[in-house]
Amino acid sequence: xxxxxxxxxxxxxxxxxxxxxxxxxxxxxxxxxxxxxxxxxxxxxxxxxxxxxxxxxxxxxxxxxxxxxxxxxxxxxxxxxxxxxxxxxxxxxxxxxxxxxxxxxxxxxxxxxxxxxxxxxxxxxxxxxxxxxxxxxxxxxxxxxxxxxxxxxxxxxxxxxxxxxxxxxxxxxxxxxxxxxxxxxxxxxxxxxxxxxxxxxxxxxxxxxxxxxxxxxxxxxxxxxxxxxxxxxxxxxxxxxxxxxxxxxxxxxxxxxxxxxxxxxxxxxxxxxxxxxxxx
Numbered sequence: 001x002x003x004x005x006x007x008x009x010x011x012x013x014x015x016x017x018x019x020x021x022x023x024x025x026x027x028x029x030x031x032x033x034x035x036x037x038x039x040x041x042x043x044x045x046x047x048x049x050x051x052x053x054x055x056x057x058x059x060x061x062x063x064x065x066x067x068x069x070x071x072x073x074x075x076x077x078x079x080x081x082x083x084x085x086x087x088x089x090x091x092x093x094x095x096x097x098x099x100x101x102x103x104x105x106x107x108x109x110x111x112x113x114x115x116x117x118x119x120x121x122x123x124x125x126x127x128x129x130x131x132x133x134x135x136x137x138x139x140x141x142x143x144x145x146x147x148x149x150x151x152x153x154x155x156x157x158x159x160x161x162x163x164x165x166x167x168x169x170x171x172x173x174x175x176x177x178x179x180x181x182x183x184x185x186x187x188x189x190x191x192x193x194x195x196x197x198x199x200x201x202x203x204x205x206x207x208x209x210x211x212x213x214x215x216x217x218x219x220x221x222x223x224x225x226x227x228x229x230x231x232x233x234x235x236x237x238x239x240x241x242x243x244x245x246x247x248x249x250x251x252x253x254x255x256x257x258x259x260x261x262x263x264x265x266x267x268x269x270x271x272x273x274x275x276x277x278x279x280x
Contacts, residue, residue, distance in 0.1 A: 004049060037141065
């Protein structure tokens with residue numbers, strides 16, 4: 001698999017405007033055919049390029065896609081969040097509206113390539129994929145969203161609070177903080193940027209159901225019954241808001257089906273993407 005490269009985003013990206021330019025870690029995976037459609041993978045709230053492991057590469061090889069992974073600002077080896085910087089309630093909208101398009105511009109992804117582009121997002125990354133599909137309906141071919149969030153549930157807040165306790169535990173080298181530090185140059189930047197806003201009382205009102213209703217591209221929303229960070233109400237809300245969306249419930253797989261129910265997930269994604277790629 002290819003090693004990471006780095007892109008410098010212009011200060012016109014909304015997040016960058018607050019801090020100057022941003023350096024974004026990215027990696028290309030999948031097939032080498034320059035004419036193959038592009039799939040962009042959007043990681044979870046504590047994720048990074050490295051935390052995907054080999055799944056994006058193998059999925060892209062299976063589907064005949066070029067893949068693009070990147071670590072969002074604050075994660076992996078990208079520009080870390082400043083210690084005093086607190087993410088706004090609409091931080092996922094900023095990522096979809098400003099940062100992802102700026103990265104695609106910087107990497108020279110053409111309008112024609114974007115029209116054939118797929119987004120594959122997990123958790124917060126899935127929410128960002130939904131928002132991008134709503135904001136830029138002609139700049140992608142379709143989206144697959146895994147364990148997405150479209151509003152805040154008590155189960156999410158409770159699990160995230162438990163994650164904070166695990167992160168701040170200091171009883172052994174096997175703590176969550178030590179594990180995450182393998183994947184982020186500034187692990188506190190990654191953890192507290194995500195954790196602080198999700199536990200902020202003002203974030204309880206966050207809801208993007210109406211925002212995503214105008215999505216027109218093919219959309220597959222997937223969630224496992226045993227997801228500890230959200231209930232099936234999330235994908236049910238997506239199905240109600242976006243009438244043509246396909247909603248798939250997995251019997252198991254937790255919050256990370258690409259890790260814990262990989263074969264089932266891959267089969268579902270392959271079926272969906274091939275159907276809609278064949279309709280182009």
